[in-house]
Amino acid sequence: MEPAPPRNGQNGQAAPPPRIAVRNLDMAFGGFVVQRDVSFTVRRGEIFVIMGDSGCGKSTMLKHMIGLIRPARGDVLYDGESFWGGSAGGDGTDHRMAISRRFGVLFQSGALWSSMTLAENVALPMTLYTDLDAREVAEMVALKLALVGLRGFEEYYPSEISGGMRKRAGLARAMALDPDILFLDEPSAGLDPLSSRRLDDLILELRDNLGSTVVIVTHELASIFAIADDAVFLDAESRTAIAHGNPRDLIDHAESPKVREFLHRGEMAATPV
Numbered sequence: 001m002e003p004a005p006p007r008n009g010q011n012g013q014a015a016p017p018p019r020i021a022v023r024n025l026d027m028a029f030g031g032f033v034v035q036r037d038v039s040f041t042v043r044r045g046e047i048f049v050i051m052g053d054s055g056c057g058k059s060t061m062l063k064h065m066i067g068l069i070r071p072a073r074g075d076v077l078y079d080g081e082s083f084w085g086g087s088a089g090g091d092g093t094d095h096r097m098a099i100s101r102r103f104g105v106l107f108q109s110g111a112l113w114s115s116m117t118l119a120e121n122v123a124l125p126m127t128l129y130t131d132l133d134a135r136e137v138a139e140m141v142a143l144k145l146a147l148v149g150l151r152g153f154e155e156y157y158p159s160e161i162s163g164g165m166r167k168r169a170g171l172a173r174a175m176a177l178d179p180d181i182l183f184l185d186e187p188s189a190g191l192d193p194l195s196s197r198r199l200d201d202l203i204l205e206l207r208d209n210l211g212s213t214v215v216i217v218t219h220e221l222a223s224i225f226a227i228a229d230d231a232v233f234l235d236a237e238s239r240t241a242i243a244h245g246n247p248r249d250l251i252d253h254a255e256s257p258k259v260r261e262f263l264h265r266g267e268m269a270a271t272p273v
């Protein structure tokens with residue numbers, strides 16, 4: 001007999017596929033294997049953190065998820081649809097382009113174009129990828145900058161604002177095309193604790209107000225506990241994922257002592273010797 005499809009238990013309908021499913025992913029640069037056989041899922045509307053020690057492959061994972069690096073093995077599925085394997089003809093570039101149109105990305109450097117004002121930076125993806133006219137673009141830009149608390153800074157250049165403001169402007173640009181998945185690589189790197197907390201609050205607000213799904217690479221404990229609904233821990237030593245769950249549960253209940261230590265390290269740093 002065929003197994004019954006999964007049910008959500010509420011109205012008897014089959015549960016929808018996860019927003020993102022990473023399946024048996026091997027990541028390698030030539031013969032150098034960064035991670036192998038990594039699988040995890042991200043539900044719609046959640047904030048999902050990719051965590052782990054420096055060099056374990058967090059940024060590389062993000063690049064596989066957004067289409068910049070092809071997996072050595074495995075796949076990433078969006079709403080059940082294969083990203084790397086599921087193209088009808090061609091090399092799949094068009095298929096991946098179509099899926100990735102729904103992504104907004106803030107890279108680690110957060111690089112804004114230094115010769116452009118904040119408004120021009122946020123406008124760029126709109127002029128490249130939409131049919132909006134100049135007035136509509138200006139309206140949308142003002143809206144996006146207001147959303148990240150930068151109303152009135154349209155004509156400023158990146159060099160004229162603080163690091164925290166630059167990150168927020170980068171976030172506004174990542175949201176220019178109303179993505180439904182935001183990928184953020186170390187968004188609070190280089191920020192002081194207060195700016196970092198403001199950025200966390202902003203990410204929570206955007207998720208709550210816009211319903212975006214957010215995937216974040218970070219090793220900042222404060223951020224992890226403040227915003228993560230779910231997380232995966234990539235281990236540099238065994239080169240695979242060794243924990244998957246809410247960091248608030250993992251801190252005391254992760255099977256691996258390494259994961260528990262990683263999540264407890266803030267307390268250890270605060271303990272007098």
Ligand SMILES: Nc1ncnc2c1ncn2[C@@H]1O[C@H](COP(=O)(O)OP(=O)(O)OP(=O)(O)O)[C@@H](O)[C@H]1O
Pocket residue numbers: 029034052053054055056057058059060061219
């Ligand atoms: N383009 C590349 N070519 C070869 N090796 C690479 C490349 N990019 C990254 N690596 C290697 O892959 C491993 C994972 O790098 P990655 O930047 O993904 O780690 P990370 O967990 O994001 O680190 P960090 O927290 O320090 O930013 C590292 O050993 C790195 O040197």
